[in-house]
Amino acid sequence: MSRAGAQTFVYDRPPVIAAHASLAGPKEGEGPLAAWFDELLEDDLLGQKSWELAEMEMVRRCVQRALDGAELAAEDVHALLGGDLNNQIIATSFAARSLGIPFLGLYGACATFVEALVLASALISAGDLGNAVCSASSHFCTAERQFRFPLELGTQRPPQASWTATACGSAVLLPHGAPGRLRVAAGTVGRVVDLNITDTNHMGAAMAPAVFDCIAAHLADLRRTAEDYDLIATGDLGWIGRNLLLALADRAGVGLPPEKLVDCGASLYSQEQDPHAGGSGCGCVASVSCGWLMKRLERGEFRRLLLVGSGAMLSPTSSQQGQSVPGIAYAACIEGGND
Amino acid sequence: MSRAGAQTFVYDRPPVIAAHASLAGPKEGEGPLAAWFDELLEDDLLGQKSWELAEMEMVRRCVQRALDGAELAAEDVHALLGGDLNNQIIATSFAARSLGIPFLGLYGACATFVEALVLASALISAGDLGNAVCSASSHFCTAERQFRFPLELGTQRPPQASWTATACGSAVLLPHGAPGRLRVAAGTVGRVVDLNITDTNHMGAAMAPAVFDCIAAHLADLRRTAEDYDLIATGDLGWIGRNLLLALADRAGVGLPPEKLVDCGASLYSQEQDPHAGGSGCGCVASVSCGWLMKRLERGEFRRLLLVGSGAMLSPTSSQQGQSVPGIAYAACIEGGND
Numbered sequence: 001m002s003r004a005g006a007q008t009f010v011y012d013r014p015p016v017i018a019a020h021a022s023l024a025g026p027k028e029g030e031g032p033l034a035a036w037f038d039e040l041l042e043d044d045l046l047g048q049k050s051w052e053l054a055e056m057e058m059v060r061r062c063v064q065r066a067l068d069g070a071e072l073a074a075e076d077v078h079a080l081l082g083g084d085l086n087n088q089i090i091a092t093s094f095a096a097r098s099l100g101i102p103f104l105g106l107y108g109a110c111a112t113f114v115e116a117l118v119l120a121s122a123l124i125s126a127g128d129l130g131n132a133v134c135s136a137s138s139h140f141c142t143a144e145r146q147f148r149f150p151l152e153l154g155t156q157r158p159p160q161a162s163w164t165a166t167a168c169g170s171a172v173l174l175p176h177g178a179p180g181r182l183r184v185a186a187g188t189v190g191r192v193v194d195l196n197i198t199d200t201n202h203m204g205a206a207m208a209p210a211v212f213d214c215i216a217a218h219l220a221d222l223r224r225t226a227e228d229y230d231l232i233a234t235g236d237l238g239w240i241g242r243n244l245l246l247a248l249a250d251r252a253g254v255g256l257p258p259e260k261l262v263d264c265g266a267s268l269y270s271q272e273q274d275p276h277a278g279g280s281g282c283g284c285v286a287s288v289s290c291g292w293l294m295k296r297l298e299r300g301e302f303r304r305l306l307l308v309g310s311g312a313m314l315s316p317t318s319s320q321q322g323q324s325v326p327g328i329a330y331a332a333c334i335e336g337g338n339d
Numbered sequence: 340m341s342r343a344g345a346q347t348f349v350y351d352r353p354p355v356i357a358a359h360a361s362l363a364g365p366k367e368g369e370g371p372l373a374a375w376f377d378e379l380l381e382d383d384l385l386g387q388k389s390w391e392l393a394e395m396e397m398v399r400r401c402v403q404r405a406l407d408g409a410e411l412a413a414e415d416v417h418a419l420l421g422g423d424l425n426n427q428i429i430a431t432s433f434a435a436r437s438l439g440i441p442f443l444g445l446y447g448a449c450a451t452f453v454e455a456l457v458l459a460s461a462l463i464s465a466g467d468l469g470n471a472v473c474s475a476s477s478h479f480c481t482a483e484r485q486f487r488f489p490l491e492l493g494t495q496r497p498p499q500a501s502w503t504a505t506a507c508g509s510a511v512l513l514p515h516g517a518p519g520r521l522r523v524a525a526g527t528v529g530r531v532v533d534l535n536i537t538d539t540n541h542m543g544a545a546m547a548p549a550v551f552d553c554i555a556a557h558l559a560d561l562r563r564t565a566e567d568y569d570l571i572a573t574g575d576l577g578w579i580g581r582n583l584l585l586a587l588a589d590r591a592g593v594g595l596p597p598e599k600l601v602d603c604g605a606s607l608y609s610q611e612q613d614p615h616a617g618g619s620g621c622g623c624v625a626s627v628s629c630g631w632l633m634k635r636l637e638r639g640e641f642r643r644l645l646l647v648g649s650g651a652m653l654s655p656t657s658s659q660q661g662q663s664v665p666g667i668a669y670a671a672c673i674e675g676g677n678d
Contacts, residue, residue: 006417006441007417007441009462009467009468049660052656052660078346078528079528083446085427086654086656087426087427087654087655087656088424088426088448088652088657089652090652090654090656090662093531093665093667094531094652094657094662094665096530096531097531097532097652100530100531101530102345102346102528102529103528103529103530103531103667104445104447104454104458105445105446105447105448105454105667106443106444106445107427107428107446108443108444109427109444115443115444119443119462122461122462122465122467123348123458123461125465126461126464126465126467128348128461128465129348146656189418189441189442189443190441190442191439191440191441192432192433192435192436192439193436194436313427313428313429313432313433313436313444314427314429315425315426315427315429316426317391317425317426317429317485318391318427318433321389321391321392323429323433326432326433326436328432
């Protein structure tokens with residue numbers, strides 16, 4: 001496998017996305033992408049006693065659906081790569097416990113799903129893994145009470161705040177040559193970038209510089225421009241963060257045509273649903289890419305997608321101690337159609 | 340790169356551990372391994388305003404020392420892989436921010452360092468990364484107040500509790516053929532195993548089944564026995580957990596000679612220091628392997644080490660909601676001497 005540049009892996013034998021599954025909550029089910037999800041939850045508790053137990057069940061169910069799509073039994077899966085926003089990534093690790101799959105726990109904040117795609121693709125392309133399932137989830141209620149306030153307080157949210165998606169996305173990767181219309185051609189590992197944003201509600205602003213840095217590295221490593229992609233989809237910058245990304249690209253003289261740039265968080269809800277800055281959470285880019293984007297790629301609506309997960313690497317403790325909010329991003333080049 | 344079995348990667352071009360660094364706190368500096376650490380902290384605050392800021396500085400300093408040992412500038416490093424016990428792995432991600440290195444955030448609880456070794460070795464062996472630095476840390480004071488009680492309470496700890504090490508270990512990996520006397524020959528990805536231990540203080544009991552499962556998978560995948568290793572070092576089972584591991588192996592008929600089995604957590608402190616069950620935390624296996632074990636391997640005291648990181652995938656939330664404590668383990672086969 002050849003390295004194209006300092007931060008980008010080019011997979012000699014691009015793995016196939018053999019199946020994918022997406023699941024979303026009630027609010028997401030009222031949004032513009034509702035029809036693209038494989039399962040919509042009517043109740044975000046899923047009959048469980050807590051939101052955390054519900055999120056574990058979401059992950060288990062979504063991974064299982066992806067495995068079913070690939071006709072793969074859990075005991076035949078070589079690794080589950082993924083994580084979530086819960087402290088110590090309990091939603092994903094407890095799902096891995098239920099499923100009995102070897103587990104590589106990751107934490108890249110809301111970029112975790114793309115981090116998993118980048119790593120799993122490398123391991124499969126090299127022959128280390130014969131298959132893998134990537135997954136990431138978030139739940140509005142588990143995140144809100146962990147990162148912000150008890151929901152019962154009904155605390156008002158500022159306009160720049162994003163809405164953590166109740167959602168999960170899972171994708172099964174198989175070696176090059178396996179049946180499937182999507183493949184992961186390249187992956188870029190981003191740097192932690194921090195432009196000293198201290199407003200923990202303003203995650204779009206905190207993440208946009210890392211997303212720009214990652215996209216610029218990806219294009220430079222591969223000697224490409226945005227013109228080489230039909231679509232560039234960012235994770236959860238939201239409406240404000242998307243504009244900041246465009247401004248950063250403009251200032252740096254990196255061409256990033258607005259018509260090619262969609263943001264999963266800005267697409268998941270309509271502004272009438274009042275999500276403020278847009279959707280966020282690990283489950284946002286995971287569910288939107290496993291639902292909307294991959295299905296459109298499979299239909300041939302476009303051919304080459306740059307999927308850029310964006311994460312804010314803060315914790316309540318770091319913020320309470322006056323630290324700014326570092327951003328991170330990972331990018332995966334996903335191609336449809338035949339070789 | 341060939342896959343030896345379902346859970347084990349055999350690296351065709353085994354990466355070299357070109358340099359390693361270890362750093363430990365005041366209590367660890369009074370223990371039996373004190374002389375093996377590269378730096379001993381006199382003050383576990385490192386002049387910072389909080390323990391969390393101190394842990395970030397520990398990671399930054401330890402990674403920098405490892406890079407210095409490999410004569411590698413931070414800007415030439417292709418990836419930092421690692422994590423810590425802090426919520427949202429802030430110690431490692433903020434160190435990655437300071438160092439400006441592309442970052443792959445991992446969470447494998449106290450097994451994170453070995454998870455990083457297994458992944459980085461795969462990426463380097465395949466040529467995806469030209470180099471990498473693996474790191475993991477823990478700090479008694481950040482962990483204690485996050486997972487248990489405010490330190491100011493002086494809460495009495497039960498005898499089966501372990502003592503979270505204030506420590507960090509970092510290792511620089513370079514491609515096969517680079518100068519260096521140690522190489523990572525194989526790595527095993529463990530499953531999440533849970534035998535329904537609900538005592539969150541009894542981490543040795545919670546982790547021993549996952550460690551046994553991982554060692555058994557490693558040996559089966561490579562068609563080896565414990566006799567093929569000079570030393571098997573577990574992460575932080577402690578004295579009680581080590582005995583449980585021996586009992587599990589005995590019951591399953593898997594030969595695990597007690598004289599070959601050391602536990603980093605049971606070696607880091609003397610019983611006179613009253614750490615109860617032994618040391619734990621991500622920094623335990625990281626610092627003890629980067630200090631004591633790798634230095635002895637380099638001296639030729641033994642030739643083939645199986646390093647088995649062990650993690651308890653609980654969070655305070657999962658425990659408070661009545662969940663048991665799942666365990667995870669990763670194993671790396673590290674060889675010394677010439678090819």
